[in-house]
């Protein structure tokens with residue numbers, strides 16, 4: 591990828607994980623919602639993804655997009671997800687088409703499929719010996735309006751891929767936490783995404799050739815109910831971390847060689 595990569599939501603947690611891992615590998619154009627505390631080492635702008643003008647300015651001159659900006663709260667109300675997540679993502683896609691962007695990587699979420707976690711399946715599905723898997727071919731099944739907005743983002747990508755030919759990768763991100771998996775939270779351990787695996791899967795999504803993909807973005811956890819096979823096959827994802835290698839905050843086992 592020779593042209594700059596636009597990273598929206600650059601000031602957030604996922605943006606930090608990506609920049610910490612692959613900052614040197616790309617020329618970045620960063621989009622913040624409010625002025626960053628420290629002057630970034632990269633071209634940047636401050637703007638809102640629900641503003642056509644801000645989005646056009648952000649998209650100018652870029653060859654690929656990692657679109658993270660939005661309201662990440664599972665409990666976010668409809669007016670917020672409608673503006674920030676749905677309308678903002680549609681404006682991003684429209685501008686990406688106008689700019690002739692090749693690749694669009696969208697931060698989808700586990701919450702797009704949260705209602706698969708029924709009373710009958712939980713908590714067993716969060717445990718290492720359970721074989722239940724979602725693989726990305728299932729229809730969305732959100733458990734909240736935030737999840738509806740993420741499923742809608744995936745469908746917007748389907749439309750812009752089919753009608754305009756952009757390569758689109760939707761990464762259904764699990765639970766990103768720095769340093770160690772969530773503690774005393776089986777669901778969070780089953781969908782843990784370490785910072786380095788987060789950077790790596792986004793790197794893969796920028797490098798691989800694909801048409802339209804939905805993949806799960808989790809580490810290679812022993813506990814899992816999301817398959818990472820599609821991410822491996824389509825993107826070349828090779829995760830290094832596993833929530834089972836931690837006892838609380840402490841790493842107690844090394845990654846497989």
Ligand SMILES: NC(=O)C1=CN([C@@H]2O[C@H](COP(=O)(O)OP(=O)(O)OC[C@H]3O[C@@H](n4cnc5c(N)ncnc54)[C@H](O)[C@@H]3O)[C@@H](O)[C@H]2O)C=CC1
Pocket residue numbers: 598599600601602603604605622623624637638639640657658659660661662663673674678697698699700762763764765766767
């Ligand atoms: N952190 C996680 O475990 C997961 C995150 N995600 C998704 O990844 C993306 C990033 O999440 P985080 O970094 O955790 O959230 P965050 O809240 O740390 O970062 C999101 C960033 O987007 C910006 N933003 C919000 N609305 C905006 C708008 N209208 N225009 C421009 N910028 C705007 C915020 O200012 C913030 O800097 C979100 O789309 C979220 O839904 C999905 C699954 C899990």
Ligand SMILES: O=C1O[C@H](COP(=O)(O)O)[C@@H](O)[C@H](O)[C@H]1O
Pocket residue numbers: 662663664698699700701763764765766777778
């Ligand atoms: O999409 C998201 O998912 C993670 C994990 O969900 P949780 O309900 O187990 O906390 C969440 O932490 C994050 O805020 C959200 O954007």
